[in-house]
Amino acid sequence: MSIKVNPLHPIFAAEIVGADLTQPPDDELVETVEDAMARYAVTIVRDANVSDEDHIRFSRAFGPLELPPSMGRKGPIKRRMAPQLFDASNLDENGEIIPYHSEKRKLARGAERFHTDSSFNALPTKWSLLLGHIIPPQGGDTHFIDTRAVYDALPDATRTKIEDLVAVHDFWRGRELVSGLTGVTDEMRATLPAAQHPLVRTLPYGRKALYLGGHAVGILGWPEEEALAFLAELYDFATQDRFVYIHKWKQGDLVIWDNRCTLHRATPLDTDEYKRDVRRTTINEYGPERSADPIAA
Ligand code: SIN
Numbered sequence: 001m002s003i004k005v006n007p008l009h010p011i012f013a014a015e016i017v018g019a020d021l022t023q024p025p026d027d028e029l030v031e032t033v034e035d036a037m038a039r040y041a042v043t044i045v046r047d048a049n050v051s052d053e054d055h056i057r058f059s060r061a062f063g064p065l066e067l068p069p070s071m072g073r074k075g076p077i078k079r080r081m082a083p084q085l086f087d088a089s090n091l092d093e094n095g096e097i098i099p100y101h102s103e104k105r106k107l108a109r110g111a112e113r114f115h116t117d118s119s120f121n122a123l124p125t126k127w128s129l130l131l132g133h134i135i136p137p138q139g140g141d142t143h144f145i146d147t148r149a150v151y152d153a154l155p156d157a158t159r160t161k162i163e164d165l166v167a168v169h170d171f172w173r174g175r176e177l178v179s180g181l182t183g184v185t186d187e188m189r190a191t192l193p194a195a196q197h198p199l200v201r202t203l204p205y206g207r208k209a210l211y212l213g214g215h216a217v218g219i220l221g222w223p224e225e226e227a228l229a230f231l232a233e234l235y236d237f238a239t240q241d242r243f244v245y246i247h248k249w250k251q252g253d254l255v256i257w258d259n260r261c262t263l264h265r266a267t268p269l270d271t272d273e274y275k276r277d278v279r280r281t282t283i284n285e286y287g288p289e290r291s292a293d294p295i296a297a
Contacts, residue, residue, distance in 0.1 A: 003029065005036050005043075012146040012262075013245040014040040021050045021254070025061045033062070033256070037127065038205050041258045042144045042245060048131060048254035052082035055131050055254070056281060063126045063283035066118055069192055069293035086280040088130060090269055095277075100270040110179045114145060114239055114263040115214035117282050119169040121292035122195045124285040125259040135249045136274030142247045142255065145263040147209040150238040151200065154210070158234075162199045167211070167231070168218035170194035177228075178214050191293045196220060199234075201260050209261035210238060238263065249278075 003018040014036055019029055036043045050058070059065060068086050070077075078093040088111070090097055098104050118125045130142075151159070171192040175181040199219070201211040212234055219227035247255060257264055259282070269276055 009245040013042040015044045045254040049252045059281035064287035064289040066282040067291040089277045113214040114265045116259045120171040128282045130280040134277035140269040141267045165199040166220040167216045169215040173217040174215040
């Protein structure tokens with residue numbers, strides 16, 4: 001079967017059909033995916049019914065993995081999946097549903113605000129690759145924004161104002177602001193310290209993109225209140241419907257997004273009736289292959 005790329009939205013996002021991820025990816029497939037990602041920024045490989053090991057092998061064809069952080073946990077951690085994968089499911093380590101309104105889900109619910117993965121990592125992120133193992137019959141869509149299109153649509157004066165600004169990205173502060181998380185200790189903060197990144201990123205193929213989202217909590221050299229107000233203004237502009245692609249999952253979808261030029265959010269799955277098992281690899285532009293957590297690394 002030949003590989004086909006079909007656009008899904010007027011601005012960005014496409015699907016790839018006919019790719020076999022149970023085999024090591026050949027040069028043609030790698031080139032097809034790299035080209036589709038440069039053009040569409042979000043690409044869905046359909047019917048990627050593969051194992052964790054195939055998922056990891058395919059991801060590594062495009063960059064070194066970012067490994068999940070320890071989040072301050074000590075000793076061996078019981079997991080349902082390979083240690084290289086981030087668990088974005090609503091399930092605990094035994095495969096049981098974690099109630100939506102429980103404290104345990106509070107941290108994960110921060111993903112319901114538009115964000116870009118691992119912007120709190122000092123290493124430059126490249127893509128995330130999220131595989132749908134169990135998809136609920138309703139709810140659990142993922143929304144995406146093309147922040148290259150957002151950047152292009154900004155007023156000239158705003159583009160000039162942000163050109164050299166550097167944002168501060170902080171996982172814990174972001175969760176405090178977004179989810180009302182409390183009780184974050186110094187030890188927890190030390191597991192994921194803040195990182196700094198330009199507010200405007202230039203992609204390897206030359207286009208510029210606005211780089212912000214739920215982990216962006218400050219602007220270097222600005223008072224916190226002023227920075228948060230300006231970031232909120234940019235966020236409101238970026239999250240207009242015209243920039244959004246809504247992904248309705250099918251089992252076996254491998255959704256790949258470029259973290260450098262997209263924002264995404266999970267929609268609430270608040271019924272506690274359905275399992276949603278989605279597993280993610282995240283890759284960086286370059287290595288070493290390590291966690292964003294300097295303690296675990
Ligand atoms: C994520 O934010 O990485 C996961 C998105 C989703 O679960 O839809």
